[in-house]
Amino acid sequence: MTGPKIIFYILAAAIVVFSVLSVADRRILRAAIYLLFVLVAMAGLYYMMNFQFLAAVQLIIYAGGIVVLIIFSILLTSQINSKLDPPKLGNLLLGVITAIGGIAISAVTIVKYGFTPANQPAIEPTMRTIGHQLMDTSEYGYALPFEVIGILLLAALVGTIFIARKT
Amino acid sequence: MNLSSEIPLQYMLVLSTLVFFIGLVSIIIRRNLITMLMGIELMLNAVNINFVAFNHYLFPNRLEGHFFTMIIIAIAAAEAAVAIALIINIYRKVGTVSVDDIEELKY
Numbered sequence: 060m061t062g063p064k065i066i067f068y069i070l071a072a073a074i075v076v077f078s079v080l081s082v083a084d085r086r087i088l089r090a091a092i093y094l095l096f097v098l099v100a101m102a103g104l105y106y107m108m109n110f111q112f113l114a115a116v117q118l119i120i121y122a123g124g125i126v127v128l129i130i131f132s133i134l135l136t137s138q139i140n141s142k143l144d145p146p147k148l149g150n151l152l153l154g155v156i157t158a159i160g161g162i163a164i165s166a167v168t169i170v171k172y173g174f175t176p177a178n179q180p181a182i183e184p185t186m187r188t189i190g191h192q193l194m195d196t197s198e199y200g201y202a203l204p205f206e207v208i209g210i211l212l213l214a215a216l217v218g219t220i221f222i223a224r225k226t
Numbered sequence: 227m228n229l230s231s232e233i234p235l236q237y238m239l240v241l242s243t244l245v246f247f248i249g250l251v252s253i254i255i256r257r258n259l260i261t262m263l264m265g266i267e268l269m270l271n272a273v274n275i276n277f278v279a280f281n282h283y284l285f286p287n288r289l290e291g292h293f294f295t296m297i298i299i300a301i302a303a304a305e306a307a308v309a310i311a312l313i314i315n316i317y318r319k320v321g322t323v324s325v326d327d328i329e330e331l332k333y
Binding site for chain 2: 064071075079097101112117120121124125128129132144146150151155158161165166170175176177181182188212219222223
């Protein structure tokens with residue numbers, strides 16, 4: 060066992076265990092906190108794969124933004140110690156069967172498929188490269204998606220204010 | 227640091243498959259809108275792991291998976307904000323966030 064392997068197994072175990080807990084726990088506030096742990100462990104996974112900027116984005120937007128938003132809405136719409144209804148037996152069976160079947164099919168396909176390993180030299184995802192490519196309009200530039208995302212966020216902001224205002 | 231000598235790509239993909247289907251179970255078994263939204267966030271994150279893993283293992287000479295993931299995170303933030311605005315508006319008007327009790331399109 061080497062260092063990266065041990066860290067990967069710890070992160071993977073944390074991700075799987077906490078996502079199961081966040082689905083299974085009937086206390087909704089705890090489910091949100093378990094979701095936070097899953098997202099933080101995923102940021103660690105990005106960091107392992109050398110995408111430091113992405114790990115920071117994941118921590119800031121998901122752990123800092125979306126989970127806080129979800130906790131706010133939980134506190135606005137339910138009591139702090141209220142429990143969710145237990146799932147209907149039919150739904151529970153359907154969900155578990157779907158999950159096991161889907162995981163089995165996908166896992167068999169993934170393990171059987173031979174991926175061609177990369178043979179090109181890797182580039183370092185430094186801030187300079189990321190910034191240049193995000194504003195570039197040539198072949199590997201992402202200026203158009205960047206602008207479209209800006210418009211989408213503006214539209215979402217205006218729409219959200221319009222929906223949530225008091226009439 | 228390249229992980230491919232330590233951890234095969236398949237491990238990452240199986241991990242993201244597990245998270246994706248756990249999120250799907252959350253959508254199927256829960257009737258609370260906020261819990262279903264949390265399931266959707268889990269599924270989006272599973273897809274993000276896939277993009278980042280493919281970028282790191284198979285195409286390390288460009289950053290396509292990296293930018294895809296950034297765009298997905300931005301869209302997930304917008305989606306969560308709109309969904310929570312809708313949920314709070316529904317709660318104001320109907321008094322519950324359970325999908326079984328929300329049966330009128332126009333209140």
